Amino acid sequence: EVQLVESGGGLVQPGGSLRLSCAASGFAFSSYNMNWVRQAPGKGLEWVSHISTSSSNIHYADSVKGRFTISRDNAKNLLYLEMNSLRDEDTAVYYCARVAFDCWGQGALVTVSS
Amino acid sequence: EIVLTQSPATLSLSPGERATLSCRASQSVSSSLAWYQQKPGQAPRLLIYDASNRATGIPARFSGSGSGTDFTLTISSLEPEDFAVYYCQQRSSWPLTFGGGTKVEIK
Numbered sequence: 335e336v337q338l339v340e341s342g343g344g345l346v347q348p349g350g351s352l353r354l355s356c357a358a359s360g361f362a363f364s365s366y367n368m369n370w371v372r373q374a375p376g377k378g379l380e381w382v383s384h385i386s387t388s389s390s391n392i393h394y395a396d397s398v399k400g401r402f403t404i405s406r407d408n409a410k411n412l413l414y415l416e417m418n419s420l421r422d423e424d425t426a427v428y429y430c431a432r433v434a435f436d437c438w439g440q441g442a443l444v445t446v447s448s
Numbered sequence: 449e450i451v452l453t454q455s456p457a458t459l460s461l462s463p464g465e466r467a468t469l470s471c472r473a474s475q476s477v478s479s480s481l482a483w484y485q486q487k488p489g490q491a492p493r494l495l496i497y498d499a500s501n502r503a504t505g506i507p508a509r510f511s512g513s514g515s516g517t518d519f520t521l522t523i524s525s526l527e528p529e530d531f532a533v534y535y536c537q538q539r540s541s542w543p544l545t546f547g548g549g550t551k552v553e554i555k
Contacts, residue, residue, distance in 0.1 A: 384542075
């Protein structure tokens with residue numbers, strides 16, 4: 335079964351940092367580009383970042399550029415999102431998704447609040 | 449950045465009725481448009497990719513059409529499980545963007 339499972343969410347103060355992980359199983363992770371998408375409470379979907387199979391091609395939304403870093407470990411079938419200088423407006427459920435967005439994780443809630 | 453505008457914001461219909469959802473792009477995205485369904489507390493589910501191709505396991509009552517800047521998602525006859533929020537997404541250029549969503553609610 336194709337599966338993505340996020341972890342690492344939680345409560346963090348403004349200006350703080352957090353690292354999300356996404357564990358992939360049931361498919362050849364190293365052969366797929368991957369994405370992060372977020373959804374603020376009661377709001378719509380916002381694409382956050384993309385990484386290619388070899389990590390050579392990376393894109394970010396302007397809202398997170400310079401603060402968030404996407405990475406992957408193909409040997410461990412893991413996708414990461416390192417989030418620094420967090421702001422209130424970064425509060426959201428963060429989803430990892432396969433390149434075609436045909437498979438999504440269940441989401442990890444990140445709450446930025448003092 | 450390509451802006452996607454979905455209309456209407458809310459669609460109130462009864463089971464068995466036909467639903468027509470619109471997505472308009474601020475510039476051409478060719479056929480690089482996808483549609484998703486999201487229910488409360490769940491991750492989005494891919495319905496349509498490349499404007500008109502149904503994703504694996506998606507019922508035939510869901511269809512997509514359009515190209516360039518104007519796209520439509522049609523649900524031919526609403527089932528009880530179809531009442532949800534629907535989003536369009538363009539995959540033509542970076543940054544990828546989503547529309548604001550259309551909520552299909554029970555009338």
